[in-house]
Amino acid sequence: MEIDPPLRQAYKDLLMHKKKNQPALPAAAAAAASEIVDECELPLIDLRPLILAGGSAEEREKCKTEMARASEEWGFFQVVNHGVSPEILDRMRREQVKAFKQPFDRKKEEDDKFSAGTYRWGTPTATCLNQLAWSEAFHIPMTDVVSSSSFDDVNGGGSFNSLRYVSVVLCFLLFSALHEGKSSFASRGGARIKWSRAGLYCIISVKKINIYIPMPPAAAVFGLMPHTDSDFLTILYQDDQVGGLQLVKDGKCFAVKPNPQALIVNIGDLFQAWSNGVYKSVEHRVVTNPHVERFSTAYFFCPSYDTEIESRCEPSIYRKFSFKEYRQQVQEDVGKLGRKVGLSRFTVNAIYS
């Protein structure tokens, strides 16, 4: 009874660089997954004054300013005292392990219970090795959680609500930091953000649980290929022991040091567009560990599909677009090109047709 999906079998040709009509992988791309990168500690923000009662107004302002600065400079930060109890996080992780340790056939059946595409493994659209994800994931849209009780707590209940709560709080604090001119963008005399009346009221967030299957670095395969997130904001609960998340800062790649107490927050493409490029949606990736599995949970905070993203800054970097349009474009690019092009398609002077 197999538990792991047949990754080696399915991607045998890619692994041997023998796919028909496929040029051999350039050395730089092959080296990317196994390159040595320096470790970094993400800006650490204590949310106690914001989430838990008792903080002074000054402390709350400081917290907000730190988050806005980290979103501008890093696009990533980590938060402690976030209000999600260790018991909830523990339970969520235990249930996650249980979900992935089911037989492969059973995992495939989850698609029948929920929307198609709930359970995913590898990257069916990959045309070269560095587009391949050596991992499995369950994508659970919020609507599935609301409408079903058959998938247990890993997909719903306490953990979903707690992560949603944190993401809503952080998102609105970051909105208001921009609005109040906390960012250096505004204090440098840049235009203010005028918020469009976007449909943030109807949120269709997605929770994704990942398992990264061990793979020797020599194989030069990513656990998750370099990407930016297509949402407003992501809350990430990473493995407390096994590192693997890497991000790009100032053109250089850094490995994020695991912090068992912290949740990681990262800015997504929609926030970058809405903030007219003030907050950065930075490229990140996951490298596999050669010996042990790594687990993570990502909570993607997305608006409803018809939400229009528009900064209304002058001059505006990005044209107005709906979340639906963005998602469709991403899917089209992944299908045709094997990779996401992302926000550069939506600049006012986009060169892509």
Ligand SMILES: O=C(O)CCC(=O)C(=O)O
């Ligand atoms: O597993 C991680 O640390 C990152 C996951 C991630 O970036 C994603 O699912 O979009």
Ligand SMILES: [Fe+2]
């Ligand atoms: Fe991501």
